[in-house]
Amino acid sequence: MSAALDRHNGGGGPVRSLWSTYQRCQAGAQTDAMSFQPERESFLPGLVGPSWHDAGRRLDDLLDLQPGWDSYGGRPPSPELIAYAAAQLSGLKALHLPPPNIAPSGDGQILATWRGRGIEVELWFEAPYCETVVIDDEQFPDAAYAGADPRLAKTTQALRRIGSGM
Amino acid sequence: MTSSTPALPSFRKPPIFEVALGVQFKAPQLLAVHIGGFHRRIRDQYPKVVQVPPIPPSFEVFLPLPAPGGPAGSVGIAVRASEAFPRQWFISDDDEHLVQFQSDRLIVNWRKGEGDRPYPRYSEVRRRFTEAFEAFQDFMREDVRAAFDPNQCEATYLNRIPVADPAGWGRPGRWVRLWNDDAEEAEAVQFSVHRLLKASDGNPYARLIISAEGGMTTAGPAIMLNLQVRGRPLAASPAGVLDFLDCARETIVTRFAALATDEGNRVWEREA
Numbered sequence: 001m002s003a004a005l006d007r008h009n010g011g012g013g014p015v016r017s018l019w020s021t022y023q024r025c026q027a028g029a030q031t032d033a034m035s036f037q038p039e040r041e042s043f044l045p046g047l048v049g050p051s052w053h054d055a056g057r058r059l060d061d062l063l064d065l066q067p068g069w070d071s072y073g074g075r076p077p078s079p080e081l082i083a084y085a086a087a088q089l090s091g092l093k094a095l096h097l098p099p100p101n102i103a104p105s106g107d108g109q110i111l112a113t114w115r116g117r118g119i120e121v122e123l124w125f126e127a128p129y130c131e132t133v134v135i136d137d138e139q140f141p142d143a144a145y146a147g148a149d150p151r152l153a154k155t156t157q158a159l160r161r162i163g164s165g166m
Numbered sequence: 167m168t169s170s171t172p173a174l175p176s177f178r179k180p181p182i183f184e185v186a187l188g189v190q191f192k193a194p195q196l197l198a199v200h201i202g203g204f205h206r207r208i209r210d211q212y213p214k215v216v217q218v219p220p221i222p223p224s225f226e227v228f229l230p231l232p233a234p235g236g237p238a239g240s241v242g243i244a245v246r247a248s249e250a251f252p253r254q255w256f257i258s259d260d261d262e263h264l265v266q267f268q269s270d271r272l273i274v275n276w277r278k279g280e281g282d283r284p285y286p287r288y289s290e291v292r293r294r295f296t297e298a299f300e301a302f303q304d305f306m307r308e309d310v311r312a313a314f315d316p317n318q319c320e321a322t323y324l325n326r327i328p329v330a331d332p333a334g335w336g337r338p339g340r341w342v343r344l345w346n347d348d349a350e351e352a353e354a355v356q357f358s359v360h361r362l363l364k365a366s367d368g369n370p371y372a373r374l375i376i377s378a379e380g381g382m383t384t385a386g387p388a389i390m391l392n393l394q395v396r397g398r399p400l401a402a403s404p405a406g407v408l409d410f411l412d413c414a415r416e417t418i419v420t421r422f423a424a425l426a427t428d429e430g431n432r433v434w435e436r437e438a
Binding site: 083095150151153 | 190192193222223224225226227228229230231245246247270317369398
């Protein structure tokens with residue numbers, strides 16, 4: 001599992017993480033998604049329904065981040081990681097899947113998140129061709145997953161379930 | 167398209183107009199002063215310099231389902247290139263060969279130009295790429311002190327097929343088997359075909375993109391037939407880059423020969 005997720009989860013970054021939820025699922029604890037509260041709200045306050053246009057613009061904005069952008073010595077994502085995330089997300093867009101919220105993490109990764117129909121998806125772009133997904137599904141706890149997702153098969157499956165309600 | 171490998175198809179007069187071999191890598195922290203450090207290593211062969219806007223980084227990605235609407239990068243999410251470090255063209259005296267260099271790419275081109283310059287064959291383009299690539303690795307090691315970390319490679323063959331008049335560019339089926347709807351004259355034809363290339367484990371690592379389009383060139387009406395292989399080197403090393411390019415060239419040459427019609431074989435003088 002991604003060390004970055006661990007770091008991020010305890011690091012007070014700008015976005016909350018499903019990783020703690022996943023850990024509870026794996027430990028066999030009962031996950032009550034209805035009572036699950038985010039540790040911190042989205043990096044994009046007020047952006048309730050993201051669009052693909054927003055996601056593209058947000059990715060482009062990441063190019064302007066400077067070292068220390070989060071006041072905690074945060075590292076900006078590299079241009080090649082931004083381009084790689086854009087390519088992967090473009091593929092999801094072409095499949096008519098719902099758009100994500102986009103946020104950087106303090107250690108130079110990019111996080112794409114989706115929520116809907118009781119499903120939460122966090123897709124962490126760590127480096128080109130290296131990503132991790134954390135999926136939490138309140139209806140089907142067995143569908144919870146955290147791990148590598150090289151061709152976004154798990155992500156795509158979860159997003160199709162989210163998108164089916166749109 | 168080349169005759170350097172006996173097992174591959176070869177044409178005496180291929181319609182090749184330009185060939186590019188390139189690698190994209192993790193961008194090191196470069197300053198403008200570094201440009202001279204790299205050029206110094208290849209200046210004897212490429213004395214001319216032109217500065218052009220950088221190409222944004224791009225990646226071939228492979229989702230579990232085919233994504234309609236073309237390659238992943240073409241559906242609207244594109245990020246700009248960093249403008250902090252421009253792209254340099256280092257050009258040979260006769261304008262035939264070109265080395266393109268920016269903070270995250272190295273590309274070597276052969277260009278036919280407007281004359282009747284013969285295609286020097288893949289072996290020569292590869293030799294020039296290897297030379298520039300070795301110079302670049304020296305530059306990274308000695309001047310930049312950064313590791314070379316390739317993340318994409320590409321081989322591109324641009325073919326220009328002259329046609330007698332503009333009506334001819336609506337009939338690419340005369341030259342390539344990708345298009346056979348010549349019963350009614352088309353005003354224009356433009357298409358592309360994408361194929362995944364898979365590694366021995368069955369997972370895709372690259373994409374072959376074949377595109378054709380008619381248009382007016384400085385030499386008159388023509389069909390532009392482009393074959394490109396882009397993807398991730400199977401080994402993130404200099405040897406992995408060269409292996410990728412060799413495999414890409416083989417794929418392109420084999421595919422081009424499979425596409426050529428009898429008329430194409432005759433005009434381009436297929437010899438193997």
